[in-house]
Each structure stands twice: as structure tokens, then as C-alpha cells.
Amino acid sequence: MSSEVAIHVAGVTKRFGDRTILDRVDLKVYKGETLVILGGSGSGKSTLLRLMIGNLRPDEGDVRLYHPTKPGDPPAEPQCLCAMSDAELDEYHKAVGVLFQSGALFNSMTVADNVALPLREHTDLPDETIAIMVKIKLELVGLREHADKMPAELSGGMKKRAGLARALALDPRGLFYDEPSAGLDPVTSAEIDQLIIDLNKQLGVTSVVVTHEMDSAFRIADRMVLLDRGKFVVSGTPDEMRDNPDPLVRQFVHGLTEGPLTDRRRGGGYEVDLLGIE
Ligand SMILES: Nc1ncnc2c1ncn2[C@@H]1O[C@H](COP(=O)(O)OP(=O)(O)O)[C@@H](O)[C@H]1O
Numbered sequence: 559m560s561s562e563v564a565i566h567v568a569g570v571t572k573r574f575g576d577r578t579i580l581d582r583v584d585l586k587v588y589k590g591e592t593l594v595i596l597g598g599s600g601s602g603k604s605t606l607l608r609l610m611i612g613n614l615r616p617d618e619g620d621v622r623l624y625h626p627t628k629p630g631d632p633p634a635e636p637q638c639l640c641a642m643s644d645a646e647l648d649e650y651h652k653a654v655g656v657l658f659q660s661g662a663l664f665n666s667m668t669v670a671d672n673v674a675l676p677l678r679e680h681t682d683l684p685d686e687t688i689a690i691m692v693k694i695k696l697e698l699v700g701l702r703e704h705a706d707k708m709p710a711e712l713s714g715g716m717k718k719r720a721g722l723a724r725a726l727a728l729d730p731r732g733l734f735y736d737e738p739s740a741g742l743d744p745v746t747s748a749e750i751d752q753l754i755i756d757l758n759k760q761l762g763v764t765s766v767v768v769t770h771e772m773d774s775a776f777r778i779a780d781r782m783v784l785l786d787r788g789k790f791v792v793s794g795t796p797d798e799m800r801d802n803p804d805p806l807v808r809q810f811v812h813g814l815t816e817g818p819l820t821d822r823r824r825g826g827g828y829e830v831d832l833l834g835i836e
């Protein structure tokens with residue numbers, strides 16, 4: 559795995575109103591790796607993802623982007639998301655592919671047109687070239703024969719694949735997934751996991767995957783981080799996470815019924831969980 563940093567979430571705090579959703583989170587994503595962000599529902603995973611994509615701005619700290627360099631080049635100066643102009647942010651958005659929780663295909667367009675959309679919006683390529691590129695992306699996700707279907711004709715897993723083909727349209731160097739296996743049966747979910755692994759290998763992209771499903775996390779992760787109530791708890795390889803003796807990490811990673819998470823819910827922590835007050 560590369561030791562070259564692609565993204566550095568540097569001491570980021572994010573508040574909504576007077577609630578602190580992320581509290582001084584510091585996290586590095588390395589070039590070419592698949593990083594899995596774990597955490598219970600409401601722990602701030604999607605918020606962290608949206609900060610990395612530049613759809614949200616932090617209240618404190620910064621998200622630093624490191625552009626790829628050629629071997630032998632001096633290390634590049636990072637670009638801070640907070641200091642980026644709207645035009646620079648647009649460029650960044652073109653360089654990352656995002657698969658949101660909802661998948662969000664346009665229901666009135668065929669699968670092929672959904673995938674072609676970013677190419678039509680952001681490039682001046684002729685229609686014939688776009689058609690070829692769409693075929694390549696659909697082949698990558700195993701949907702080439704379904705190009706002319708409407709989203710309503712697709713199964714849940716196929717919709718995710720189509721969303722992924724669209725995220726790949728502009729050849730991103732980074733891919734961000736929010737709960738890619740949410741709502742899928744275990745077999746389809748495992749297929750989507752395999753696709754995430756294959757794409758990471760074939761395309762050499764850096765991938766960040768948010769999930770709360772441990773089976774899936776262990777299948778795809780090079781490295782994992784655990785968030786709890788907006789605080790960064792621990793990061794490590796799958797083996798390190800499996801062997802981590804911390805009671806909270808153990809309970810989360812092994813799905814134990816007893817531990818700090820259940821104690822918190824049972825004890826006076828309920829209102830803390832509910833309202834986010836300390
Ligand atoms: N735009 C927003 N405005 C206000 N509160 C928000 C907003 N987005 C998320 N939150 C709150 O932040 C907390 C963390 O949300 P989220 O990052 O979606 O968690 P997760 O993805 O881990 O389930 C939740 O309590 C959620 O209600």
C-alpha cells in the first residue's frame with residue numbers, strides 16, 4: 559500500500575446549531591487504499607464523507623487534498639478545501655465519484671443516459687465517444703446488457719451498479735461510497751463488495767467507504783477507522799481492529815451484546831445519545 563497521503567482531514571470540527579457532530583477528527587487517506595469508516599447510526603459518518611467531498615465546510619480544521627505526483631517529483635503542496643474557489647471546487651467534484659446512500663438515478667432516463675449525464679455536462683466530447691465511454695463504464699459494473707433499461711426495471715443491486723457506473727463516468731481518482739450495501743440482501747451485498755474491491759484494483763483509485771456492516775467492512779478494507787459520537791476512536795488494519803482490546807472497539811467490531819455501547823444506552827446516557835449533550 560502507498561504511504562502517499564491523498565486526503566488529510568486535519569482536526570475537523572463540524573457543528574449543526576449548537577450540536578457538535580464531529581469533534582477534532584484527524585484522519586489520513588492514503589493513495590490507492592480502501593478506507594472504511596465505521597460507526598453506529600448518527601455517529602457522523604455521512605457528515606465526514608460530505609466534508610471530504612467538499613459538500614460541507616468544517617467549522618474548525620481543514621480538509622487537505624494532495625494531488626498525485628510523478629515518481630521523483632517533490633511532494634506536492636496540499637490544496638485546502640476551505641480555501642478553494644467555486645471553480646476549483648467544481649474541478650475537485652469532477653475528480654471524485656460519489657455513490658450516495660440513495661443511489662439517486664434519474665427515473666425518467668435510461669441507465670445509459672444516467673451514466674452519460676456527467677459526460678454531457680462536463681465535457682465537450684461528441685455523442686459517439688460518450689456512447690463508447692458509457693459502454694466501458696457499464697461493462698466495468700456488469701450492466702452492459704442493461705443499458706437501455708429504465709431504473710424502475712432494475713433490482714436494488716443493479717441500481718447500485720448503475721449509480722457506480724455514473725460515479726465512474728469522469729474517470730475519478732477517488733471514489734466515495736455511503737452505505738453501498740444498505741437495503742441489499744446478503745448475496746447482492748457481497749457482490750457489490752466484490753465490485754468495490756475489483757474497481758479499486760483495476761482502476762487504482764482511492765476509495766472511502768462508509769458502513770456499519772462489519773462483514774462488508776472486513777471484506778473490502780485495507781484500513782478501518784471507527785467513529786463514535788463524532789469522535790475519532792481508533793484506526794487500523796482489519797487484523798488490528800479484530801484484535802483491539804478496547805471494550806468499545808471490541809463491542810462494535812464483534813457485535814457483542816454487552817459492552818460500553820449497551821451500558822451507555824441502559825444508563826443515564828440515553829438523553830446524551832438522543833440529544834447529543836455531554
Ligand atoms: N444538515 C444537517 N443539519 C442538522 N443536523 C444534521 C445535518 N446532517 C446531519 N445532522 C445530524 O448529525 C448527526 C450525524 O449524522 P450523520 O453524519 O448522517 O451520521 P451517520 O451517517 O453516522 O448515521 C445526526 O445526529 C444527524 O441528525
Ligand SMILES: [Mg+2]
Nearest residue numbers: 603604605736
Ligand atoms: Mg449516514
